[in-house]
Amino acid sequence: MAFAAAPEYHVFPTLDRPLKPYEAVVRAARETEPLIASVAPDVVVADILTLAPALAAERASVPWATLIPHVFPVGAPGSPPYSLGARLPRTAVGRALWRSLHRVVEGGLRRGRAELNETRRRLGMGPVAQFHGGLSPGLVLVGTLPELEYPRTWPAHVHVVGPLQFELDHPAVALPPGEQPLVLVAPSTSQDTEHRLLRAALDGLADAPVRVLATYNRRLPARPVRVPANARLVEWVSYARTMPAADIVICHGGHGTVARALTCGTVPVVVPAAGDMNENAARVVWAGLGVRLPRRFATPRALRLAVASALADDEQRDRVSALAARSADTNGSRRAADLVETFASVRHTN
Secondary structure, eight states, X not given: OOOOOOOOOOOSOOSSSOOOTTHHXXXXXXXXXXXXXXXXXXXXXXXXXXXXXXXXXXXXXXXXXXXXXXXXXXXXXXXXXXXXXXXXXXXXXXXXXXXXXXXXXXXHHHHHHHHHHHHHHHTTOOOOOSSSTTSOSSOEEEOSOGGGSOOXXXXXXXXXXXXXXXXXXXXXXXXXXXXXXXXXXXXXXXXXXXXXXXHHHHHHTTTSSSEEEEEOTTOOOSSOXXXXXXXXXXXXXXXXXHGGGOSEEEEOOOHHHHHHHHHTTOEEEEOOOSTTHHHHHHHHHHTTSOEEOOGGGOOHHXXXXXXXXXXXXXXXXXXXXXXXXXXXXXOHHHHHHHHHHHHXXXXXXX
């Protein structure tokens, strides 16, 4: 294996450097082409948010695959739009409601396709007719748990391979002493810079019959955090080492944290902050695998009640334990690698 740095470029427009849609992608695609020419790969795998290498690969006539490190973002008929945080409807009326909004969603998809085709035009490439044209037509790898995906008819080239989990090694931290259930407070590393979730969780669980291990994720709080007697507050924690010992994890709902918790048999209490976190929270609740608490209601008392509810729900904990047992027999990274190798071998066969 070898490493080569991706080109650095200005992505989001500012007053000083305004950018038209996809202008940065055009630049990055052109700067990526020499790398592809020098490596001469049989296949290029690009993240769904990183369109430049996919376009550069297509220009070089190299097969390319798309990696999606979360749930599949393409909606199915009658389902709510991705990232809205709405659950799959349970009735015909609910499905009809979401279908009625199809034109609104389609308008956004048309704009996205137009911007993509303008990008392709600037690169000397022909237009695409389908929506979600940034996804590979040959292979799409969805790195999430099948249990978090709504029922649908899957295209033959789209594969839900399981979570693609990776973590740098980190020493284990000492857990709070005792035999009570362990609650891990694992806020997002990019959201909640004021540590509101951390503070609310520690305050709410101060007198609860639980042990609490909390982390501030190397973002030192600007003012002191009150740590109760039943809790420990640490700079950083290894999820892979700690979550198997935890009964509950309080988090903002990033996909990596949610997937790690579920594969470790830990029930997530999700307080979604931004981005796809609302979607992840909705999928967790729909699957009966955790609790969702809206961010505006994340008070100490509400968090205490949410944790108590999760601990008291034996059926939910059994479902999470069963999921973890199934996940132990699968390897998302290996499955993804096998699919990529098969996809690449087609080029040699042809």
